[in-house]
Amino acid sequence: MLPDVARAWEHLQRVAQELFTRYGYEPVYTPLFEHTEVFSRGIGEATDIVSKEMYTFEDKGGRSITLRPEGTASVVRSALEHNLTANGAQAKLYYAGPMFRYERPQKGRMRQFWQIGIEVLGAAEPTADAEVIAVLWGYFEALGLPRESMRLLLNSMGDDACRPAYRDGIAAFIRAHSADLCDECDRRAATNPLRAFDCKNPACREVMAGAPLLRDELCEACASHYAAVKTHLDALGIPYVEDSSLVRGLDYYTRTVFEIQVEAGLGSQNAIGGGGRYDRLMEAYGGPATPGLGFALGFERTLLALEAAGVGIPAPPRAEVYVARVDDTVTAEVFGLAQRLREAGIAAELDHQARSLKSQFKQADRLGARFVVIVGPDELAAGEVTLRDMGTKEETRVALGIAVDAVIAALG
Ligand code: AMP
Numbered sequence: 001m002l003p004d005v006a007r008a009w010e011h012l013q014r015v016a017q018e019l020f021t022r023y024g025y026e027p028v029y030t031p032l033f034e035h036t037e038v039f040s041r042g043i044g045e046a047t048d049i050v051s052k053e054m055y056t057f058e059d060k061g062g063r064s065i066t067l068r069p070e071g072t073a074s075v076v077r078s079a080l081e082h083n084l085t086a087n088g089a090q091a092k093l094y095y096a097g098p099m100f101r102y103e104r105p106q107k108g109r110m111r112q113f114w115q116i117g118i119e120v121l122g123a124a125e126p127t128a129d130a131e132v133i134a135v136l137w138g139y140f141e142a143l144g145l146p147r148e149s150m151r152l153l154l155n156s157m158g159d160d161a162c163r164p165a166y167r168d169g170i171a172a173f174i175r176a177h178s179a180d181l182c183d184e185c186d187r188r189a190a191t192n193p194l195r196a197f198d199c200k201n202p203a204c205r206e207v208m209a210g211a212p213l214l215r216d217e218l219c220e221a222c223a224s225h226y227a228a229v230k231t232h233l234d235a236l237g238i239p240y241v242e243d244s245s246l247v248r249g250l251d252y253y254t255r256t257v258f259e260i261q262v263e264a265g266l267g268s269q270n271a272i273g274g275g276g277r278y279d280r281l282m283e284a285y286g287g288p289a290t291p292g293l294g295f296a297l298g299f300e301r302t303l304l305a306l307e308a309a310g311v312g313i314p315a316p317p318r319a320e321v322y323v324a325r326v327d328d329t330v331t332a333e334v335f336g337l338a339q340r341l342r343e344a345g346i347a348a349e350l351d352h353q354a355r356s357l358k359s360q361f362k363q364a365d366r367l368g369a370r371f372v373v374i375v376g377p378d379e380l381a382a383g384e385v386t387l388r389d390m391g392t393k394e395e396t397r398v399a400l401g402i403a404v405d406a407v408i409a410a411l412g
Contacts, residue, residue, distance in 0.1 A: 265308025273297025317368030
């Protein structure tokens, strides 16, 4: 990532830090690789991620190691390891960093990509679901993505009380329609039947459109949780579309799942962020029952979506002021003045390549400097320097001793 892209990256991270902090989330950093088991146990053996997409290798000690394909498993693993949710405590965490999946690369789909995400551990209330969704929605809005370009999909995946029977029902449905489904979906009947809803094959989509909906078969507790999440979203004025085919790729989800898609710029990889509730995940690691939920969003896709919506990334000037030297007899004063400006909090630049005065001006322009301080032997003899406004081309003489204050005043 060269500076233009890296700058956008940092902007995305800054906006996230500011927003997430306002909602009470704290940063967490997890390792880029973990024991393979952390992912296979948490995400689920039958998922696409674990069965086909992980970068897994053996280290010199004979351990099976995997480059992290997502953030949630590691965050929950570390929360358990360090007792963050002991005695009913709640933890609200956010992370950002590269993830690795061996997928077929295409626009918006890379094998190393960046995610930023949040997790709430220890919170079962539907307000937590609505908060997490509000943070995701609010993040894209804070970046400047217009509301109309986003679509928030919402679904409930039920829990252990209602999903198993539904799962079996879908498996039976798949077997009954196997002649019209692709081989992969046919295979899913045995491994992960709900994933058949996610198949991109048009024939499969048509068949699955006729399948029973989990939304209609939720147990009472899940139905009322789901209803409350919708009520809270309505109260926040966040528009959503209920989509019962939204099942998401990971085994650990229970109840609320959601995804934000964009209309333009991404083709088939149009999901910019998503997440859900995973009330059984901590138990999968041998911990106590601890409700949890979160989201992850992709940096690359977010940037593509912003680009498609015509939203720019603010690019601060690389220098506000350029300190130019007329000849090399004043080098020490130029270097000293640039340093004092920087210490005063001003982005200042100077020439390190023995350029002519003319090419120093050009350089100042390229860097976006609003002012150039010209230091020459004659002015210096009088204890002064020249302050040139690059916009108006106006020049004023100021005493060297107050040059820093003069620049601050000129910059406003
Ligand atoms: P997931 O962890 O699969 O729910 O993905 C969450 C978000 O991460 C997606 O909405 C995408 O924005 C992003 N993402 C997932 N996989 C990739 C990938 N291979 N390349 C780029 N972005 C991805």
